[in-house]
Amino acid sequence: xxxxxxxxxxxxxxxxxxxxxxxxxxxxxxxxxxxxxxxxxxxxxxxxxxxxxxxxxxxxxxxxxxxxxxxxxxxxxxxxxxxxxxxxxxxxxxxxxxxxxxxxxxxxxxxxxxxxxxxxxxxxxxxxxxxxxxxxxxxxxxxxxxxxxxxxxxxxxxxxxxxxxxxxxxxxxxxxxxxxxxxxxxxxxxxxxxxxxxxxxxxxxxxxxxxxxxxxxxxxxxxxxxxxxxxxxxxxxxxxxxxxxxxxxxxxxxxxxxxxxxxxxxxxxxxxxxxxxxxxx
Numbered sequence: 001x002x003x004x005x006x007x008x009x010x011x012x013x014x015x016x017x018x019x020x021x022x023x024x025x026x027x028x029x030x031x032x033x034x035x036x037x038x039x040x041x042x043x044x045x046x047x048x049x050x051x052x053x054x055x056x057x058x059x060x061x062x063x064x065x066x067x068x069x070x071x072x073x074x075x076x077x078x079x080x081x082x083x084x085x086x087x088x089x090x091x092x093x094x095x096x097x098x099x100x101x102x103x104x105x106x107x108x109x110x111x112x113x114x115x116x117x118x119x120x121x122x123x124x125x126x127x128x129x130x131x132x133x134x135x136x137x138x139x140x141x142x143x144x145x146x147x148x149x150x151x152x153x154x155x156x157x158x159x160x161x162x163x164x165x166x167x168x169x170x171x172x173x174x175x176x177x178x179x180x181x182x183x184x185x186x187x188x189x190x191x192x193x194x195x196x197x198x199x200x201x202x203x204x205x206x207x208x209x210x211x212x213x214x215x216x217x218x219x220x221x222x223x224x225x226x227x228x229x230x231x232x233x234x235x236x237x238x239x240x241x242x243x244x245x246x247x248x249x250x251x252x253x254x255x256x257x258x259x260x261x262x263x264x265x266x267x268x269x270x271x272x273x274x275x276x277x278x279x280x281x
Contacts, residue, residue: 091163092155095174095236099148102244105280107145115273149249149278150197151190159193171237171245178232185225194229198249198278201227219261228254237281246281
């Protein structure tokens with residue numbers, strides 16, 4: 001019975017910490033970033049204008065035969081914008097301005113439990129009982145939210161591994177691959193490369209404190225709590241009015257707790273891995 005209670009308590013802790021932080025209303029900011037974007041691009045053309053001008057210039061500077069071929073490509077349903085047309089900074093400005101204009105968008109979060117491990121599989125049989133319950137709890141926390149996810153007002157080129165923009169019919173598609181992030185127990189959900197673009201887990205230390213106050217005896221140090229974010233990506237479609245009409249923000253997160261105690265018993269390690277997917281449209 002002890003093993004079942006302990007395993008269940010650990011999973012509840014981690015799942016609650018993740019879903020509770022994701023519910024933080026400050027995680028979705030339909031903010032006005034126009035002035036900030038213009039400041040960062042003081043010596044540049046506004047991203048949407050740069051996109052149009054660069055495409056035209058790219059065609060006009062070619063020989064006639066090449067220009068005709070290029071024009072035909074641009075008129076197709078999907079036209080790739082070469083990486084030398086817009087810089088990473090231009091693409092980020094384009095994205096931030098679109099995110100700021102999309103406060104009325106409805107974002108739906110889906111959290112998918114992919115793995116739970118306690119002491120590297122020691123309680124595998126117990127988790128056969130716990131995992132379906134946790135998966136259902138996670139699924140029940142998939143809810144609509146207003147606006148675009150992430151602390152995008154602070155998004156910058158240092159957060160991004162790669163960025164590209166291209167035309168798809170009358171829309172512009174922006175794809176961002178964010179840098180992977182490792183956080184501690186008490187970091188802000190809107191900080192770091194993942195927090196800026198997608199919203200991170202945030203401060204799970206607060207949840208530990210609250211559960212301890214409620215009578216669940218847990219001794220978990222911040223030093224031995226780590227959150228790992230992998231494969232963070234953003235893909236959005238921006239219409240002619242500069243608003244995000246659809247998109248997907250996603251990453252895989254592992255919450256790892258090492259060397260702690262529950263009910264006075266030592267636990268070597270606990271790992272919970274989940275996919276976090278946010279969609280619009």
